[in-house]
Amino acid sequence: MTTPASPVAPETAGVDLAAAERAAREFLRALGVPLDREGMQDTPGRMTRGYAELLTARPFRLTTFPNEEGYDELVLARDIPVRSVCEHHLLPFVGVAHVGYLPGSRILGLSKLARVVEHFACRPQVQERLTKQTADWLEEHLDPQGVGVVIEAEHTCMTLRGVQATGSKTVTSTLLGSLRSDASSRQEFLDLTGVRR
Template sequence: MTLSLPQHYREILVGLGEDPEREGLLDTPKRAAKAMQYLCHGYEQTLEEIVNGALFASESDEMVIVKDIELYSLCEHHLLPFIGKAHVAYIPTGKVLGLSKIARIVDMYARRLQIQENLTRQIADAIQGVTMAAGVAVVIEAQHMCMMMRGVEKQNSTMNTSVMLGAFRESTTTRMEFLQLIGRSK
């Protein structure tokens, strides 16, 4: 017989030496299971559902940037949170993506068990695939609780990752413009 998610959380409590029958923990397995399902709801979403046809004809061929998109994810190695922000840019080629869709794409991939390197790549590839842009750039800066709360316990460390596609990879000028606009280049 397979245990349900709340039953697994109950077993974790027992494994930690806790009494799952004590008053404060009676509903913890259900609450923890519900929280984990919410934190990982990106698995229930698809790129097609997120975009929902929100591509609009445009003659713009200048860089579009959405910066400081908050993100919350779970490290796939320790199931601990990492929290940060994403900066996303693309250069349109006839179509622009609805503004909120960029943040929703970030959320969809962040709400899965992740490593930051893969998250950055997934967002870039998704934006590229949807927009067919001349270039896509994604930079993520995040703090990882698996490094802050355990292990080396470095409270002020931040991890930065980037993926540059198309014009952002091929043109130093385009890449530098993006980095300057998000405040990451001096």
């Protein structure tokens, strides 16, 4: 029997696309972008819808199941796509998350690991917070023996502007419970993520 599936709702109620499109049009004009060309006339609307998609998490239901077999080994989902927007420049950062846990009395529907990452990524973010929020949420809602989250991402605020460090990646991690306190469990998790150290 599954637990009651509690909905996790998006946190962007009150989005006004028409106002955002007007603001986008003024923003682009203020930067000297010509919007009278045929190919540019709909750009403010496309820009608005694109950012709305990046900043609006889809609701999902948390589904857990009893750990009837007493499974006590690592569960890991690797290479979960991550896309978010840097809160300092509103430029995208993209990469992958590796999310794992050591089950306690319940196990999680595997797709929910990706849903939790997406939920916290769909807002202006910093990678460090995104990593910790994902791990903390899983620890709170799943009560596992341990949780590990590693995110590797390329930040366009670093690669397209400023220092222009093309190809650089940022790696962040949060380890909780036995994945933090037990050296062999921690090493197993890090080895299985495939992250180069």
